[in-house]
Amino acid sequence: MLARLVELGVWGAVLTGLTVVFIGPVSPVEMVVACVSALGGAFAARGMRLAAGVHLRGGRGAVRALRALPGSVVRGLALLTGAMAPGHPGGRVRRVRLRAGAGAGWAGTLLAASPDTCVLDVPNDDEVIVHALRPKAGPVEEAVARTDGAR
Incomplete structure (x- = not known):
């Protein structure tokens, strides 16, 4: 109730x-x-x-991702502005494997909120496919993604 x-x-x-x-x-x-x-x-x-049939679950890393979001938006706007310059290498598509306990719905929403990241697909409950202008993971992505070697 x-x-x-x-x-x-x-x-x-x-x-x-x-x-x-x-x-x-x-x-x-x-x-x-x-x-x-x-x-x-x-x-x-x-x-x-x-x-x-949508259920709210998997909030692990949500607070850290929300704290990182404002800075990520500012940096994303700067990257997006720079991407308009001639000769910019463009972005790349990558799979983001979500950490255990992170929900794909809210994680994808926070990843998509940054101007330099576009969520293309959510093929599984533990994975999001994004197109990102930055070559490395941003702060929101680091907050929701699995650490290296984790299964």
């Missing part, structure tokens, strides 16, 4: 936040409408997640 309420609260907060960001300065009446609409959207989002 508590997990259901937390999930609905998170969905409601995210949807209300998006509404406020897209509308701009809101009046009290608009805020009430945004909250009520977000509550309906939260129930719909939870229902769709349950219907799709």
Whole structure:
């Protein structure tokens, strides 16, 4: 019961936040409408997640990856800007094997949030295929990827 309420609260907060960001300065009446609409959207989002059979699990490395995300976004923007220059070698496709306990859904989302990394596929629960502009793993990738030699 508590997990259901937390999930609905998170969905409601995210949807209300998006509404406020897209509308701009809101009046009290608009805020009430945004909250009520977000509550309906939260129930719909939870229902769709349950219907799709998606379960939240595998949070190992999530906090470390979230801490690394802002710096990764700034560095990614710099790399993306540099990639527009003539003669840039381009990116490369690589497989990221996720560490045990990391969920492919949230890990792929955080990897895709950096401007220099594009998630192409999630073939397995423990693997993500990315196109990256940087030759080595970035901080978010290091937080979610297996260490060398780990199985």
